[in-house]
Amino acid sequence: MTAEALPAPRAAARPLSRIFAGAAGPVAVVVLALLAVWYVAAVLANWSLVAEAFARGGIPATFGDVLAGTLGGERPVLPAPHQILAELWKTVVDTPVTSRRSLVLHGWVTLSSTLLGFAIGALTGIVLAVAIVHLRMLEKSLMPWIISSQTVPILAIAPIIIVVLGSIGIRGVLPKSIISAYLCFFPVTIGMVKGLTSPDVLQRDLMRTYSASVADTLWKLRLPASVPYLFASLKVAVAISLVGAIVAELPTGAQAGLGARLLAGSYYGQTIQIWAALFAAAILAAALVAVVGMVERLVLRAMGARR
Amino acid sequence: MRIEGSAGTGGMAATSNGVQVIDIAGLTLTFDTADGPVYALSNVDLTISEGEFVSFIGPSGCGKTTLLRVIADLERPTGGHIRVNGVSPEEARLRRDYGYVFQSPALYPWRTIEKNVMLPLEIFGLPKAERRERARTFLELVNLKGFERKFPWQLSGGMQQRASIARALSFDPRLLLMDEPFGALDEIVRDHLNEQLLRLWGKTGKTVLFVTHSIPEAVFLSTKIVVMSPRPGRIIDVIDCDLPRERTLDIRETPAFLAIAHRVRDGLRAGHSYED
Numbered sequence A: 001m002t003a004e005a006l007p008a009p010r011a012a013a014r015p016l017s018r019i020f021a022g023a024a025g026p027v028a029v030v031v032l033a034l035l036a037v038w039y040v041a042a043v044l045a046n047w048s049l050v051a052e053a054f055a056r057g058g059i060p061a062t063f064g065d066v067l068a069g070t071l072g073g074e075r076p077v078l079p080a081p082h083q084i085l086a087e088l089w090k091t092v093v094d095t096p097v098t099s100r101r102s103l104v105l106h107g108w109v110t111l112s113s114t115l116l117g118f119a120i121g122a123l124t125g126i127v128l129a130v131a132i133v134h135l136r137m138l139e140k141s142l143m144p145w146i147i148s149s150q151t152v153p154i155l156a157i158a159p160i161i162i163v164v165l166g167s168i169g170i171r172g173v174l175p176k177s178i179i180s181a182y183l184c185f186f187p188v189t190i191g192m193v194k195g196l197t198s199p200d201v202l203q204r205d206l207m208r209t210y211s212a213s214v215a216d217t218l219w220k221l222r223l224p225a226s227v228p229y230l231f232a233s234l235k236v237a238v239a240i241s242l243v244g245a246i247v248a249e250l251p252t253g254a255q256a257g258l259g260a261r262l263l264a265g266s267y268y269g270q271t272i273q274i275w276a277a278l279f280a281a282a283i284l285a286a287a288l289v290a291v292v293g294m295v296e297r298l299v300l301r302a303m304g305a306r307r
Numbered sequence B: 001m002r003i004e005g006s007a008g009t010g011g012m013a014a015t016s017n018g019v020q021v022i023d024i025a026g027l028t029l030t031f032d033t034a035d036g037p038v039y040a041l042s043n044v045d046l047t048i049s050e051g052e053f054v055s056f057i058g059p060s061g062c063g064k065t066t067l068l069r070v071i072a073d074l075e076r077p078t079g080g081h082i083r084v085n086g087v088s089p090e091e092a093r094l095r096r097d098y099g100y101v102f103q104s105p106a107l108y109p110w111r112t113i114e115k116n117v118m119l120p121l122e123i124f125g126l127p128k129a130e131r132r133e134r135a136r137t138f139l140e141l142v143n144l145k146g147f148e149r150k151f152p153w154q155l156s157g158g159m160q161q162r163a164s165i166a167r168a169l170s171f172d173p174r175l176l177l178m179d180e181p182f183g184a185l186d187e188i189v190r191d192h193l194n195e196q197l198l199r200l201w202g203k204t205g206k207t208v209l210f211v212t213h214s215i216p217e218a219v220f221l222s223t224k225i226v227v228m229s230p231r232p233g234r235i236i237d238v239i240d241c242d243l244p245r246e247r248t249l250d251i252r253e254t255p256a257f258l259a260i261a262h263r264v265r266d267g268l269r270a271g272h273s274y275e276d
């Protein structure tokens, strides 16, 4: 490599090298430790099952045979990490997305109701917060209902919502989204009430000297001031709405979606399938939170946040 | 160049009828705090006519800000009589009779400097081109040309305060309430802005209420100086400042100027000794 060619790749590599220098070491140690613990746990959890199977078959088994069995069984009590990865690879990469066995297909089904639910929930949360901030009486009359709505176990009302909506002809993605919205509006409401009331006396006095209307004060002061609070809430809300969408798939006997995969897996004792679906859900949640975080950075930068 | 027709005619008509811009009698304001009442203003009498430049000077905590806030309808007096342009402070505020420069800049951090200056203009519904034009004019007036697209945190405290002055001037109010607008500025910039303000006042005939801690600044700018004293906040002297209206900074060395400055200083001293 020539001297002139050096700067460009180095400039590109610098952020990466910084990440590795900063966090990679500790992160790698933690991941390795978790993997080690997991393998030990898998061996212990599956041992008796595998040993019994050998005994039942009357096959004399060495320690090594049983050990291999605990890490390679078809329906282990606790699958080993490499089994889950293999299953993920098989159902994500090797299976066409149109297939019923494709995790991409199931992930998309859940994602679509998550996104719709998130949109409905976030919008509801914002509207509720605006109403609460502007009508003092609402805070007293509405807040207890909002809070108690979150104390009801979602598993208990999910079937009710689905049945009621189904009876008036609403099926498909919407009922699932509504359950997901039901869970995720709450942090948005709480965060936005705090954000909308965050402007200080001086900022509000300024609006008063202009005798600004309530609408002007909302659009030009309260809403811009609440944006950082909004994004903090949205990050929580988007993860919750994924949980809501998955939970909504359980009581409906949904044919597709990560929830349906979980359910089918547990019917047939397909533990590897269950774990793969769980991992897919976790990866999806992390990706959603990351996307919200990215939008947050862009928006706050446009609003003059310090870098 | 009025924005609200009603506001302009209201103010002007009132004055031509001989009504004062500010008419205060027996004004009292007591804050009820956890540690008992704070007598911020006590028995204040004051009248100010159209076109006057009135400075308020007095020790920290004597109620200067409070008095301005009462006039602006940001604080409600506990007693006495007050009229602004012949109506109650609330009515005057609702018809946007005044522009207020707060003691601290109070810029909105998510708006650029230019957008901050345009905030009142947006609220008053001016067309976009005119908002731009006015923001440009008044940012230039306070020497902030080139900083239009910066965010407040990218400016020094003094620059932020100048932006807030541009914001108050941008909608051309007939009455300006300015609470220590130049407190955070260095001497040279301060001199420059004093001259700019004086020129603007001479050209537009606005009524200005101006809080300051600087005796030379008060004498240089004012037609009238109100000396206040604390606990309870009250007016102890009103000094007419009858220097010619066209003033340059050299006037500060003339005997007439020094005589008035001397009288203000005596007034402040008297207010202080009152306390002991």
Ligand SMILES: Nc1ncnc2c1ncn2[C@@H]1O[C@H](COP(=O)(O)OP(=O)(O)OP(=O)(O)O)[C@@H](O)[C@H]1O
Pocket: B031, B032, B033, B038, B039, B040, B059, B060, B061, B062, B063, B064, B065, B066, B067, B103, B233
């Ligand atoms: N909201 C409030 N609640 C209680 N007391 C207050 C309030 N605002 C002001 N005060 C009190 O009223 C008095 C006058 O305050 P004010 O802010 O008017 O003083 P000031 O003359 O503007 O002082 P400075 O020159 O330091 O700005 C002070 O003693 C202050 O403690």
Ligand SMILES: [Mg+2]
Pocket: B064, B065, B066, B103, B179
């Ligand atoms: Mg003050």
